[in-house]
Every structure is written in structure tokens, then in C-alpha cells.
Amino acid sequence: MIDAPTLFAIVLMAGVTYLTRIGGYVVLRNRVLSVRATAVMEAAPGCVLISVIAPAFVSRNPADLLALAITLVAATRLSMLPTVVIGVASAGLLRHLIG
Secondary structure: OOOHHHHHHHHHHHHHHHHHHHHHHHHOOOOOOOHHHHHHHHHHHHHHHHHHHHHHHHOOOHHHHHHHHHHHHHHHHOOHHHHHHHHHHHHHHHHHHHO
């Protein structure tokens, strides 16, 4: 069972990620954006997600490090959805097997 502080952190991270997606569009809704500005607006949510997973790079848990490596390889070959599925599945399986 998930404890309340963890659930609260997950909900807050999801909210911040969503706000970064729509926030800029709401603020800039009456302006015509250049191609470059549009690219920046599309990259912002990815930057937030990277900041969420960045601590995994300094983990001492071998299961997490191996799952991270598998996910990085998948990200170089596949689109976002299969990469996320592979990342979650490998993390869960390796944590179960390695501990």
C-alpha cells in the first residue's frame, strides 16, 4: 500500500508537469509563436520529467541502475510509450529479483 506522503508527492509532480504543459500556452494564448518558441514550449514538460528521474543516476541500488540503463537503451531505439513501459517493467522486475 502506498503511504500518504508518497501519494502526495506523486500528485504534486503530476500537477507540476501538467501545469508546465498548459501554463505557457495560457499565458501566451493571444500571441503568435515562432517555430523556435513553439519548440521551447514543447520541450518544457520533458525537462520537468528529467528532473524527476535525475536522482536515479546517483542511486546505489543495482536494480535501479540496471533498469535505468535498460531504459536509456530503449529510449534510443523506441518511441516514448514503449520506452516508459520497458522502464517501468524492468524497474519492477529487477527490484523484485535483485532487491
